[in-house]
Amino acid sequence: MDFAFDALTEDLIGRLTEFMDTCVYPAEPVFAEQMAAAADPWTAPPVIEELKTQARKRGLWNLFLPGEHGAGLTNLQYAPLAEISGRSPTLAPSAMNCAAPDTGNMEVLAMFGTERQREQWLRPLLDGEIRSAFAMTEPDVASSDARNIATSITRDGDSYVINGRKWYISGALNPNCRIFIVMGKTSPDAEPYRQHSQILVPRDTPGITIKRGMMVFGYTDGSHGGHAEVIFDNVRVPAENMIAEEGAGFAIAQARLGPGRIHHCMRSIGMAERAVELMCRRTLSRTAFGKPIAEQGVVQDWIAEARVRIEQLRLLVLKTAWLMDTVGNRGAHTEIQAIKIATPATVEWILDKAIQAHGGGGVSQDFPLAQMWAHMRTLRLADGPDEVHKRSLARRELRKYTIQPAS
Known part of the structure; x- marks a missing residue:
C-alpha cells in the first residue's frame, strides 16, 4: 500500500488549499450574516453561488465522482481533498459540488440510470444547476x-x-x-x-x-x-x-452508501484537524492560574491524544480508499464499516475537547466547533447507526471461527 500522493493529487491539494485560504474561510462569517438575515432559512445564501464560481475557475468541481461523469479521481486521490474540504463542512463541499445528498444521487444515476434519466437529472446535477x-x-x-x-x-x-x-x-x-x-x-x-x-x-x-x-x-x-x-x-x-x-433497491443503496460513508469519514478528519488547530491557538492565547492554558497537563493530554487518534483514523481511511480502488467496495466492506464506526466517535471526542478548551466560546456561534459537534453526533446515526455496523462487523469476524459441521 503506497499512500504517497501523485502529481495530480499534489496539484489539486495546492489549488484547494489556496481556495480555502482565499475564499472559503473568509466566507464563513459572510455566510453566517446572510443566514441570519435570510427570510427563508432553507435557501442557500448568495455566498454559496459565489464560492461555486470560484471553485469551478480553479477546476475544483465534482472531485468526488470517478469515471467519465466526474473528475475521474480514485478514492485514494480524493481522500486528502475531501479532508481539506471538511475543515469547512458547511461551505467547501457545497462550493465544489461535492456535498451530500447530491453526491450519492449522482453516483446512483451514473451507475444505474438510463440515458434519459442521466440527461434529465444527472447532467443538471453535475453542472450544479x-x-x-x-x-x-x-x-x-x-x-x-x-x-x-x-x-x-x-x-x-x-x-x-x-x-x-x-x-x-x-x-x-x-x-x-x-x-x-x-x-x-x-x-x-x-x-x-x-x-x-x-x-x-x-x-x-x-x-x-x-x-x-x-x-x-x-x-x-x-x-x-x-x-x-x-x-x-x-x-x-x-x-x-x-x-x-x-427489487434492486438494496443493491442500489449499498452501491450508494459505500462511497458516501468514506466521503463522510474523509471530511470528518478535516474537522478534527481544524478542531486541534483551534484548540492549540486558543489555549496558547489564554492564561489561567498564572500560566497559558496550553501548559496545563490535562490540555496537553487532550492535544497529544487528538494527534494520535487523527493519525490512526487517517491511515485506516486511506487503507479503505486503497482497497475500494483495488478490490472494489464489496472487498473493502469490513474496512468501510470500521471507519464508519471509528471516525464519528473519535472526531466527536476531539471536538468535545476543543469545545472544553474554548470555554463558553466553544458552544457559541463565534467558533465552528459546536456546529461541527452536532454534525458529528448526527453522523453516528446517518448511513447506518454505530450499532448496526458493529453487529455486522462482529458477525463477519465470528464467521472466521465458526466450526463447520462434518460432512
Whole structure:
C-alpha cells in the first residue's frame, strides 16, 4: 500500500488549499450574516453561488465522482481533498459540488440510470444547476433495519403510485431541489432484500407535501436545504422513472452508501484537524492560574491524544480508499464499516475537547466547533447507526471461527 500522493493529487491539494485560504474561510462569517438575515432559512445564501464560481475557475468541481461523469479521481486521490474540504463542512463541499445528498444521487444515476434519466437529472446535477434529495428514512419504523421501510411503490398501468412518510430528508427544503430518489416497497412477498426499489420523483409532482423542516440540535442547514419530513400521498410518476429494476433497491443503496460513508469519514478528519488547530491557538492565547492554558497537563493530554487518534483514523481511511480502488467496495466492506464506526466517535471526542478548551466560546456561534459537534453526533446515526455496523462487523469476524459441521 503506497499512500504517497501523485502529481495530480499534489496539484489539486495546492489549488484547494489556496481556495480555502482565499475564499472559503473568509466566507464563513459572510455566510453566517446572510443566514441570519435570510427570510427563508432553507435557501442557500448568495455566498454559496459565489464560492461555486470560484471553485469551478480553479477546476475544483465534482472531485468526488470517478469515471467519465466526474473528475475521474480514485478514492485514494480524493481522500486528502475531501479532508481539506471538511475543515469547512458547511461551505467547501457545497462550493465544489461535492456535498451530500447530491453526491450519492449522482453516483446512483451514473451507475444505474438510463440515458434519459442521466440527461434529465444527472447532467443538471453535475453542472450544479439543481439540487436533489434521497428519501429513505421513515419515522414510523426502525429504519436502522432498512427492511422495515414501508413506503409503498405500486405499479398501476404505465405508472407507479407512491404512498408513505419520510423524515430527515436532506436538501428537500431547498427551493432548488428538483428531484427525489425515493426508496420504497414494490414486492412485499419477495425475499427480504428484493422487496424494495428506488424511483425518481420530481419535486413538483402532485401529492408531495413538505410537512416541516427538521432541526439537528437546533441547527438548520442553509448550505443545502435542511432536513425535511415529507409526505407522499398517491404520488404518481411514469414507470420509466424506476431506477434499474424492481427489487434492486438494496443493491442500489449499498452501491450508494459505500462511497458516501468514506466521503463522510474523509471530511470528518478535516474537522478534527481544524478542531486541534483551534484548540492549540486558543489555549496558547489564554492564561489561567498564572500560566497559558496550553501548559496545563490535562490540555496537553487532550492535544497529544487528538494527534494520535487523527493519525490512526487517517491511515485506516486511506487503507479503505486503497482497497475500494483495488478490490472494489464489496472487498473493502469490513474496512468501510470500521471507519464508519471509528471516525464519528473519535472526531466527536476531539471536538468535545476543543469545545472544553474554548470555554463558553466553544458552544457559541463565534467558533465552528459546536456546529461541527452536532454534525458529528448526527453522523453516528446517518448511513447506518454505530450499532448496526458493529453487529455486522462482529458477525463477519465470528464467521472466521465458526466450526463447520462434518460432512
